[in-house]
């Protein structure tokens with residue numbers, strides 16, 4: 246049985262402050278560091294031994310991966326990074342508080358920005374310092390491919406070539422692969438893997454730092470998927486993520 250583990254990064258400083266983050270390169274909070282270490286412990290307890298790992302160009306995912314691998318004493322494994330695993334670009338919302346936006350524009354509008362499949366937030370302007378085309382780390386990427394905002398649909402579209410050309414390929418010759426990335430870039434992967442409809446993906450919220458295991462047969466047909474951890478606790482954490490986009494009463 247081949248195993249893929251998807252791991253959303255631990256809580257970031259902006260998760261803690263409840264701000265839209267997207268491609269902003271914020272660090273882990275103290276809680277996030279602990280969550281990343283805990284994820285490593287849980288994977289170790291469950292006997293995981295990875296052949297290689299993937300992550301994004303953003304430090305909250307990279308550090309989560311490193312901390313988890315450190316707990317597992319598997320820091321030596323090959324790691325590949327790709328901008329295609331970055332978080333959904335949150336456009337002009339990046340930096341703004343989610344609950345404050347809900348007070349201003351309504352819970353429904355914020356849900357559309359956060360979870361609708363094909364409605365992107367307003368883009369950042371070309372001369373905005375948040376424009377990733379101005380960031381040297383993306384200079385190796387065709388500027389046409391670099392988003393100024395994204396819907397989940399667009400995140401899926403830029404993630405799929407990397408899944409098909411790289412991660413899926415690596416699963417053909419490896420047994421266990423770890424991907425440390427982001428709430429929405431992982432929702433994009435999960436939608437694609439499980440063939441979840443555009444409507445149903447709206448209700449999927451990924452908690453930070455909880456390993457999500459996918460098991461495949463040798464032909465890479467998905468057999469089953471499950472989170473590592475207590476079901477009730479995970480359910481609560483998912484609800485907390487959903488509620489981040491609601492106005493404070």
Ligand SMILES: O=C(O)[C@H](O)COP(=O)(O)O
Pocket residue numbers: 264265266267268332335343359427428429486489490
């Ligand atoms: O970019 C962000 O703000 C978070 O990583 C994910 O946020 P969301 O749960 O609001 O989509």
